Amino acid sequence: MTLKVYCDRMSQPSRAILIFCKMNGIEFEEITINILKGEQHTPEYKVINPMCQVPTIVDGDFTLFESHAILIYLSCKYPGVASHWYPSDLIERAKVHSVLDWHHANLRRGSVGVIINNVMLPLNGVPSNPQAAEEAEKTLEKALTVLETFWLKDGPFLVGRSQPSIADLNLVSEVMELDQLLSKELRDRILSPYKKVLQWVEDTKSATAPHFEEIHGVLFKTGKELREQLASQSGKNE
Amino acid sequence: MTLKVYCDRMSQPSRAILIFCKMNGIEFEEITINILKGEQHTPEYKVINPMCQVPTIVDGDFTLFESHAILIYLSCKYPGVASHWYPSDLIERAKVHSVLDWHHANLRRGSVGVIINNVMLPLNGVPSNPQAAEEAEKTLEKALTVLETFWLKDGPFLVGRSQPSIADLNLVSEVMELDQLLSKELRDRILSPYKKVLQWVEDTKSATAPHFEEIHGVLFKTGKELREQLASQSGKNE
Known part of the structure; x- marks a missing residue:
C-alpha cells in the first residue's frame, strides 16, 4: 500500500x-x-x-x-x-537529534511568531500586538545567531556534517518561509547579517536539486502574491 | 571516564x-x-x-x-x-518520538509560560503581562486536553504503552513543576480536570520509585517555600 x-x-x-x-x-x-x-x-x-x-x-x-x-x-x-540523512553512528545521530530538538523552541518559534505578526495578522486585517512582534523577532534573531555561530560553525551542514541530514531539510525549510513571505526590507534586515546561514540554504538547495526548487514552487508563487498584497495594503494605509 | x-x-x-x-x-x-x-x-x-x-x-x-x-x-x-524506555520496534519508537516532539511546542511551552507569569515574575516583583499569562494558560489547557484525550487514551503510559518510556519521564517532570510551583488554587483549577493525567503521574511515580521521590525532593522543598513566599507577598498587597 x-x-x-x-x-x-x-x-x-x-x-x-x-x-x-x-x-x-x-x-x-x-x-x-x-x-x-x-x-x-x-x-x-x-x-x-x-x-x-x-x-x-x-x-x-x-x-x-x-x-x-x-x-x-x-x-x-x-x-x-542514504545514511547521511539519519546517521547510524550513536554520536552523529545524537547530534542530529540535538539540533532537531533545539529547532522547536528556538528557530521555529521565532520564525512562526515573526510571520504571524508581520504577514498573517496584517493580511487578515487584525492589528498586530507590538510586544508579541518584538518578542518573536528577538527569539528569531537569537536563534539565527546560534545557528550561525554554533550549529553551522563546523559546516557546511548542521552539526559539522559534510552532507545534509534530515535536520538540514527541516531547518532550511523554516528559513525559506522567512525568505519568501517577509517584505524585502524586513527579510534583508533579519536574514542578511547571517552569511553562513544564507550559504547553508544555498548548499542545501544544491544538494537537493531539482526537488528543492520544485517543491518550493508553490511558496515562491504564493509568497510573491502575499508580499504584493501586503505592499498594496500598506500603500493604502499611508 | x-x-x-x-x-x-x-x-x-x-x-x-x-x-x-x-x-x-x-x-x-x-x-x-x-x-x-x-x-x-x-x-x-x-x-x-x-x-x-x-x-x-x-x-x-x-x-x-x-x-x-x-x-x-x-x-x-x-x-x-530496559527496552521499554526507548523501544527498538520501528513503529513503537516512532510513537515515542512523536509525543516527545509534540511536547516542545505544547505542554512545555504552556507550562513554562504559566510558571513564568504566575510564579517567577511575581516573585521577582516584575508585573506580569495579562495577555501573555492568558495565552500561556490557553496553550497549557489545550496541551493537557490533548494529553488526556489523545496521548493517554490507550494508557496507562503515553502512546498506549504498558511501561514508561523516556517520554513519560520527561512529560511527567513537566507536570510536576506545575503541581509543585503553582498556588493550590491555581494548581487545582488547572490540573484537577485531567483525571487521566493525574493518574498517569501517580503511575509514573510508582514505576520509578524510589528515585522519583528522591530526585523531586528539592522541588518539593523549594516549591513549598516559593508558594509560601508568594502567598505572603499577595497578603501584603491586599
Whole structure:
C-alpha cells in the first residue's frame, strides 16, 4: 500500500518531508490539505490528525505526525535511504537529534511568531500586538545567531556534517518561509547579517536539486502574491 | 571516564535524566548548576553549553544537550537499559518520538509560560503581562486536553504503552513543576480536570520509585517555600 503524505507545500515541515521522499525515491501519494483555506480543521482530517496540523503520514494502518518523527521513521523504514540523512553512528545521530530538538523552541518559534505578526495578522486585517512582534523577532534573531555561530560553525551542514541530514531539510525549510513571505526590507534586515546561514540554504538547495526548487514552487508563487498584497495594503494605509 | 550530568533538580528535564540514570544503574557524576542563582550563565558553563541551559551531559569528549536527545543517547549507549524506555520496534519508537516532539511546542511551552507569569515574575516583583499569562494558560489547557484525550487514551503510559518510556519521564517532570510551583488554587483549577493525567503521574511515580521521590525532593522543598513566599507577598498587597 502506497505511503500517504497529508501536507501543504506552504507548510515548512511538509516541504521537508516531500523533498526527503523525492530525494530517496520513496513512492508516496501527496494529499494536499490547504491550510490557508483551513482544510486541516475538517472533521475528516481531524480523524487522521486530531491536532489538525500538517504533515501527517499514513503507512498502511499506522498514522504518524510531527515532522521530525516522520523523517526519522522514513529514514529507518526504507533501506534505500542514504545514511547521511539519519546517521547510524550513536554520536552523529545524537547530534542530529540535538539540533532537531533545539529547532522547536528556538528557530521555529521565532520564525512562526515573526510571520504571524508581520504577514498573517496584517493580511487578515487584525492589528498586530507590538510586544508579541518584538518578542518573536528577538527569539528569531537569537536563534539565527546560534545557528550561525554554533550549529553551522563546523559546516557546511548542521552539526559539522559534510552532507545534509534530515535536520538540514527541516531547518532550511523554516528559513525559506522567512525568505519568501517577509517584505524585502524586513527579510534583508533579519536574514542578511547571517552569511553562513544564507550559504547553508544555498548548499542545501544544491544538494537537493531539482526537488528543492520544485517543491518550493508553490511558496515562491504564493509568497510573491502575499508580499504584493501586503505592499498594496500598506500603500493604502499611508 | 564517568558520565558527567550538569543539571539542576529544579529543572524538569534535569530531573528526567537523573531518574533515568538511577533507574538504569548508569554511573554518573551529578554537577549542580544552580539556575535560580544564574550559574548557567557563567563563562565556565558557557564553554560546556553555549545555550546556557541545563541539562548537559559530557561523556568522555562528547558533549550533548537537549534532554530528549540525551535520553535517547543514553538509552542506546548502555546495553543494560530496559527496552521499554526507548523501544527498538520501528513503529513503537516512532510513537515515542512523536509525543516527545509534540511536547516542545505544547505542554512545555504552556507550562513554562504559566510558571513564568504566575510564579517567577511575581516573585521577582516584575508585573506580569495579562495577555501573555492568558495565552500561556490557553496553550497549557489545550496541551493537557490533548494529553488526556489523545496521548493517554490507550494508557496507562503515553502512546498506549504498558511501561514508561523516556517520554513519560520527561512529560511527567513537566507536570510536576506545575503541581509543585503553582498556588493550590491555581494548581487545582488547572490540573484537577485531567483525571487521566493525574493518574498517569501517580503511575509514573510508582514505576520509578524510589528515585522519583528522591530526585523531586528539592522541588518539593523549594516549591513549598516559593508558594509560601508568594502567598505572603499577595497578603501584603491586599
